[in-house]
Amino acid sequence: MAEKSNTSESSGSASEQPDELIRSDFSLLIVDNDPAHARAMTESLERVGYRCTVATSGPEGARLIERETFDVVVTDMVMNDVDGMKILALARQRLPDSEVVLVTGHATVPAAVEAMQEGAFTFLEKPITPQRLRAVTEKAVSAVQLKRQNTELRQRLDERFGFEGIIYASQEMHRVIDRLKRIAPTDATVLITGESGTGKEMIAQAIHQNSPRRNKRIVELNTRAVSENLVESELFGHVKGAFTDAVGDRVGAFEYANGGSLFLDEVGDMPMSTQIKLLRVLEEHEITRVGDNKPIKVNVRLISATNRPLEEMVEAGTFRNDLYFRIKVVTVTLPPLRDRRDDIIPLMDHFRKQFLKRHGKPAAHFTPDVTKRFFAYDWPGNVRQLRNFVETMVVLDNDASLGVEDLPPELYEGVEEEEPQAAIAAGPTSLLGRPLAEIERWAIEETLRMTNGNREEAANMLKIGARTLYRRLDHYKNQDEKAAGENTEP
Structure with a gap:
């Protein structure tokens, strides 16, 4: 040349x-x-x-x-x-x-x-x-x-807008989001753990949408929702005649997700025989359709999720040890809603707006009594349960006020019988014996936190005037500034 x-x-x-x-x-x-x-x-x-x-x-x-x-x-x-x-x-x-x-x-x-x-x-x-x-x-x-x-431009935009679908205010979720921002741009295999209803599917979507694979598809497969004898077909596909109902060739989830991401929900429910084949796919980056001998190369990022204790299952011999370590290169643990109560009020407001629009309802707001009940509830079904409760209230509402009469039975029962002493008893024991001024400040700040900073609503719940609340807050601010000044003096 x-x-x-x-x-x-x-x-x-x-x-x-x-x-x-x-x-x-x-x-x-x-x-x-x-x-x-x-x-x-x-x-x-x-x-x-x-x-x-x-x-x-x-x-x-x-x-x-x-x-x-x-x-x-x-x-x-x-x-x-x-x-x-x-x-x-x-x-x-x-x-x-x-x-x-x-x-x-x-x-x-x-x-x-x-x-x-x-x-x-x-x-x-x-x-x-x-x-x-x-x-x-x-x-x-x-x-x-x-x-x-x-790609870099999209990543910069994602830093600002990429996780907007996740509603949170708590420090616990701030830490989770910070971790996600480090994980998403990589190609690492991810395991998402957490109780049912904590939002594992949304987290998987956020990882994919903020990764270099965002322009390819993310395929979701819930292994618990598929009968045991069809899991392999759903994952790897099959050829015509592979089994009785295989009337034609079928592309499986891995092949369909090629170039993108595969989200395996409830991975802890996967049959042991399929676990062995999944491990081989992750190691060799190729699948073989059921009933076929021809290997097919695949390039897929695996994101798994479970609410089951996989470590205990490994010890019990119901989940493969080698597969467990292969799918948990990086782990994201979602805290239950009861452990991040600062997220309750923002989630309530988000779902309220969403369902008012979906069901064509006029503007409606939660009453202070409802807000207190939501904040105090333990939410065994986590975010999914809260979402369903809000939708129920929006559907039942007929007076543009989301009050106790619209609450689901789990929250409605005993609302009228609630005693002030019960709320007092719920306060932290560390305040016992402290000056009343400190207890008053704690009550005001906690109520503001519960109302997501809405001062008018907080004053209504505390049964004090809005001006009184503003004066108290100004007083606390002056106290803090004075204390900070004293600490900096030589």
């Missing part, structure tokens, strides 16, 4: 050309079963700063694509055993963000055009000049760079 002047292809301003630093940021794979031609292309690209890896056969190129990551693949079209079309298909599967350039002779140009319809970036017709190779590679690199920039 001799150097030859080609000003029409090599010209351009400095701003249009990737600089040395940018070029060195990209990894290229050269696949050609002609070692001399492969070496010539590699030397031409390395001379302008690209990092290149060479494969002198199709099978070697395929192995490299399965093991490593490349931004651009330049491959010969006609090779023995594994040709350029197979390299293209493998790259599209294993390296979805890469670009593939095909090198072809005149006789195979129609096939190269067809390959572009299958996802190739472009093709180079032999003989190839260094200038032409560099120009086409530069365009492919620019396309990859644009993808990177778009």
Whole structure:
């Protein structure tokens, strides 16, 4: 491949050309079963700063694509055993963000055009000049760079908007969200644990939507909801005749989620026989449909969830130890709603607005008595139960006031009989024997927390005037500022 002047292809301003630093940021794979031609292309690209890896056969190129990551693949079209079309298909599967350039002779140009319809970036017709190779590679690199920039832009937007679907105010959930922001951009396997109804499905969606796989699908499968003899078919698919009801081929969840994420809910209910096959899929990145012998490569991020104690199940021999450690590379534990009561009021308000709109109801607000009942309840069904309760109240309401008469039976019973002493007894024992001023401040601050900072509602619940509450708060602020000033004095 001799150097030859080609000003029409090599010209351009400095701003249009990737600089040395940018070029060195990209990894290229050269696949050609002609070692001399492969070496010539590699030397031409390395001379302008690209990092290149060479494969002198199709099978070697395929192995490299399965093991490593490349931004651009330049491959010969006609090779023995594994040709350029197979390299293209493998790259599209294993390296979805890469670009593939095909090198072809005149006789195979129609096939190269067809390959572009299958996802190739472009093709180079032999003989190839260094200038032409560099120009086409530069365009492919620019396309990859644009993808990177778009991904980074989406990630920056996600930092601000990416978790807006999760309603929270508590410090407990702040810690969970901070952890999610570190986990989501990676490709790590995630295990989400927590009681039923804590929102594990929403967390899985948030992980996927804030990951580089967001443009691919997330497939959800609840293993508890599938009969034991069909779990493998749902996961891996089946071929026609594999069992009595297999009237045709069927794509399973892994194959359907290829390139994206698979959310396995209630993974602790998976049959032991399926656990063995799932472990093999996670290790080998390939599935075999039920009733077939042909392996299919898959590139899927696994997100699992369970409300069962997997460690205890491992000790009891009902869940595989090796699979347990394979699916819990990173763990996210969702606290129950009773342990993050600061989230109750924001969740109430969110679901109130949602269901008023869904059911075409006029504006309605919770009464202070209802707010107190929600805040004090232990929520055994967690966020899902709270959501259902709010919807029930919105549906039953007929006076634009979500009051005790609209409460579900679990919260309505005993509302009228509630004694003030019960509320007093619920206060922290650390306040016993403290000055009344400290107890009053605790009551005001806790009520404000319960009402999500709504001072008018807090004053109503405390049965004091709004002006009195404002004066108390100003007094507390002055106290705190004075104390802070004293602490800083030498």
